[in-house]
Amino acid sequence: MFEIRVICDPDDTDRVIDTLGSVFTTWSAHRETTPDGSRTRVHLSVEHRPAPQEWPAPEQAYATAPSIISEIGWVARTAAERPFGTEMSREFWLRKAALLDRIALGDNVAPPVSDATTDADRAARRLMDADDAAVICDPRHYVRQQYAHWATESTS
DSSP states (O other), X not given: OEEEEEEEOGGGHHHHHHXXXXXXXXXXXXXXXXXXXXXXXXXXXXXXXXXXXXXXXXXXXXXXXOOHHHHHHHHHHHHHHSOTTOOOOHHHHHHHHHHHHHHHHHHHHSOOOSSHHHHHHHHHHHXXXXXXXXXXXXXXXXXXXXXXXXXXXXXX
């Protein structure tokens, strides 16, 4: 972490902070007026952003996945067999999120006839919460990455 200090026109303050926020991860911004009152001093605590990750394409992530119908059955059975009040496993949340992602991908090809995209996003965020994932990305990309990794590990 390091600090950036900027002195700028008060009208430019928000734009300067937003621009720095697009390049760095910002932690805090402190603003104060210069003694003569004509400028604004901005102190930002920032950190370099990690290099962008390569996310697997859906075709790559789901290359060995069972059929959608088979996965619907697995998710439904697993949910039904869970004793009341117990937490679902990470595998459940991952496979459910991947299933909904795959269904939503079909909505991208044809006109949407369901809430699949909304449901896929919600399930992906649930998986990220379960994993306590400290990444900033499209949640469905995260699901694809995690599913591809899980599929590789589970067949090894």
